Amino acid sequence: MKGGGGAYSMMPMKKRWSWLVIAVLGLVLLSMFVPLAFLLGLHNGFHSVTHSGQRDSASSRSGAALKSPLIKEGLPKHVNGILRNPGPTLPKSVGVGSSTEGPKTAQVIGQNEKTCELKFGSYCLWRQQHREKMKDFIVEKMKDQLYMARAYYPSVAKLTNLELFTQEIKQSIQEFERILSESSSDTDLPPQIDKKLQKMETTITKAKAAVVDCNNVDKKLRQLVDLTEDEANFHMKQSAFLYQLAVQTTPKSLHCLSMRLTVEYFKTSPDDADLSESLSNPDLHHYVMFSNNVLASSVVINSTVMHAKDSKKQVFHVLTDKQSFFSMKMWFFTNSYKDATVQVLNIEDLDLLEGQPSTHISMPQELRISFLSASTSRTEYISVFSHLHYSLPRIFPTLKKIVILDDDIVVQWDLSELWNVDMNEKVIGAVQFCMVKLGAIKSYLGKESYDADSCMWMSGLNVVDLVRWRERNVTRTFQGLVQRRLTETTTLGATMLTFQGLLFALDDKWVLSGLGHNYGITKESINKAFVLHFNGNMKPWLELGIPNYKIHWRKFLNQEIRFLTDCNVNP
Structure with missing residues (x-):
């Protein structure tokens, strides 16, 4: 009986040991699967609603990684990658402008880089050249903390029994907003900023530890990102507008110069020299320029x-408007240019186009043409003849040949060679601009017939045979095209169509264009060109001009003149 009883009592002991083994194995398996599940939770973005303060804090830290540059060292590379770039966890939604700088600002600008120049013109080129790198670490850290505090504030505010903490977050946000509105660099920050940073860091840590709905935090993060996108786009458009305004507005110094010269003209009333013989002599080299800019001309x-090898043979005719006429007269009366002759004419006092009122006549202009392809975008600035150019045969009835110069060029060679060019009975000589073909501007050409593969050409430097012009009645051809196509872009299309078959292509060495918008022109190309053309918005007399090219323009400006010093003219 005893032996039987002992054998019977051993059975429960064996069962208990087997259950202990199973329990240990279960704990081992659990210890392996819990970290794996945690990492999978990170990978999926922690979208589920959490009920544990610890898990909620982990989820919040993954959201904080959207902006914070302080990624923890020692974590696996793929985890750090997820923390740095959460990717599709923040889809785009509609938002309203905000002063917060979001984490996707750089990404948004990068996505728009290809179409930036198309939308905003040469402003984007200028912006890339003058972009400043933010080196103020404390300001950037404050923006990061403000971003996170704003993300958690709505969710914390919904929790009960946390009214005091909610008020603390609100006050911290308001204080950071005030400081950042007054400070853009570390040197502008108020004293004891380190304590404020530590206080905000403590506040954010408490917010992460609170039991909040992670979906609400995620929505707020998406909203802040979209607000930052919208504000970045708004500021981009506003900056481009201000840039265009600066381009089209006469600088204060140049306006001062024009006014001072006008006043001086009426004070001194200079007598015009008798230049009638040279002005009408067809054997001299006559240059014509339309301009209302004293310095440029x-x-x-x-x-x-x-x-020039022989400046005595050079005669310059500067045609300007009534507003700039007297300042131009005074400038060229007080300044001499070797033995050359300079005449200033007021276009409003001249008999120009038949049936064309003077109020409808505008100065020469440039047109911006943008091209967008799958890989790149490109913007070109085409300078073309205005209505005024078609009055030249009437303004200069005795002349046979002239050279038309735009006021945004710099000459680096003797132009007298142009009078020896045989144009094969063509009317106008110009450098062809094959970056743009006529087929690319078909919307400007209407239903007229033309060769789509023909290269365009620009004003800047043009040789004109006025004898052939009169024989071909070019002015009437232009007027007929304009009357058939009364649009804002009439001049471009009508000019290209008017001179079809009448253009003589000059050698490319004569003109190098693009110095007013293209940063990629080499120094070697500039040195080889006979004429530099600053077509584009970045004119050399503006502060927006490209510095590497402005030096070629500035060296021909006499800055010792008293009026330049008085008006602080220093382009």
């Missing part, structure tokens, strides 16, 4: 004269 004439 002066640089063109000075650079042309400085490179």
Whole structure:
């Protein structure tokens, strides 16, 4: 009986040991699967609603990684990658402008880089050249903390029994907003900023530890990202507008110069010299320029004269509007250009186009043409003849041949060679611009017939045979095209169509264009060109001008003149 009883009592002991083994194995398996499940939770973005303060804190830290640059060292590379770039966890939604800088700002700008120049023109080129790198670490850290505090504040505010903590977050947000509105660099920050940073860090840590709905935090993060996108786009458009305004507005110094010259003209009343013989002599080299910019026209004439072998044969006719007429007269009366002759004419006093009121006549202009392809975007600035150019045969009835110069060029060679060019009975000589073909501007050409593969050409430097012009009645051809196509872009299309078959292509060495918008022109190309054309918005007399190119313009400006010093003219 005893032996039987002992054998019977051993059975429960064996069962208990087997259950202990199973329990240990279960704990081992659990210890392996829990970290794996935690990592999978990170990978999926922790979208589920949490009920544990610890898990909620982990989820919040993954959201904080959207902005915070302080990624923890020692974590696996793929985890750090997820923390740095959460990717599709923040889809785009509609938002309203905000002063917060979001984490996707750089990404948004990168996505728009290809179409930036198409939308905003040469402003984007100028912006890339003048972009400043933010080196103020404390300001950037404050923005990061403000971003996270704003993300958690709505969710914490919904919790009960946390009214005091909610008020603390609100006050911290308001204080950071005030500081950042007054400070853009670390040197502008108020004293004891380190304590404020530590206080905000403590506040954010408490917010992460609170039991909040992670979906609400995620929605707020998406909203802040979209608000930052919208504000970045708004500021981009506003900056582009201000840039265009700066381009089209006469600088204060140049306006001062024009006013001072006008006042001086009426004070001194200079007598006009008798230049009638040289002005109408067809054997001299006559240059025509339309301009209302004193400095620009002066640089063109000075650079042309400085490179001329015989300046006595050079005659310059500057056509300007009534507002700039007296300042132009005074400038060229007080400044001499070797032995060259300079005449200033007021276009409003001239008999120009038949049936064309003077109020409808505008100065020469440039047109911006943008091209967008799958890989790149490109913007070109085409300078074309205005209505005024078609009055030249009437303005200069005795002349046979002229060279038309735009006021945004710099001459680096003797232009007298142009009078020896045989144009094969063509009317106009110009450098062809094959970056744009006529087929690319078909919307400007209407239903007229043309060769779509023909290269465009620009004003800037043009040789004109006025004898052939009169024989071909070019002015009437242009007027007929304009009357058939009364649109805002009439001039471009009508000019290209008017001179079809009448263009003589000059050698490319004569003109190098693009110095007013293209940053990629090499120094070697500039040195080889006979004429530099600053077509584009970044004119050399503006502060927006490209510095590497402005030096070629500035060296032909006499800055010792008293009026330049008085008006602080220093382009």
